[in-house]
Amino acid sequence: MIPPGTTVRVRDDWPETREKVHIRTPHYLRGRTGRVLRHLGNFPNPEDLAFARPARTLPLYHVLFDQPPLWEEGSPGDEVLVEIYEPWLMLERDGIADAPPSRSRSLSDRVIQTSGAGVPANSFAVGVPSGQVRWGAPGFPDPASGHHALP
Template identity: 75%
Template sequence: MAELAPGTRVRVKDDWPERRGPCHIRTPHYLRGRSGTVQRVLGRFANPEDLAFARPAPKRVLYHVLFDQPPIFQEGRPGDEVLVEIFEHWLEPENPAQEAA
């Protein structure tokens, strides 16, 4: 995946690996399937999902992604936001049609 520029709309994969067996993931459950905006590229870091099992851990791009807070929990004040570090392999285009284009 080419590095995403700040401002790119993305969707967090609606994936639940913890239901499939032992794993260690850094993507909080409340963001799965949620759309947000890339705010900043934070750098490349060894994938903690591999480090946690002492496996070879290739580096992955880590993004700071910004989400509107109220839609996540159906409560909160409009304008409030949540900013979270998310690895590239958890992100997909917000609109799958964009990927084909």
């Protein structure tokens, strides 16, 4: 668990440029440094839930950022407060990004599954069947097959 007051850095990672993903960490915070305000609880990973995959439970934090540096505009003192899941946060010591914080195994290893009404249990691993495009445009590839170019 990351204690309140800890300085953290949001991973400067852009999975959406590489593959089909669902991400709840806004683009404007990637690579930014903030401060943990508090641990909000533990929740199943939306990045998995979005694809109906078994989802590990992750710690969620409220992280506070100075607002003006985000776009180099705004009023000094203003802030942005955002919910961020632990895997997106890196501990920062002396201004240098460190390894990701170790996870609490007892919490993170718990796997939750959504219950299906009339859906076979093994359908959780099934995303959109390969090669099937329902939008009539190359915007909905098979999540399991990897490459996805942003529209």
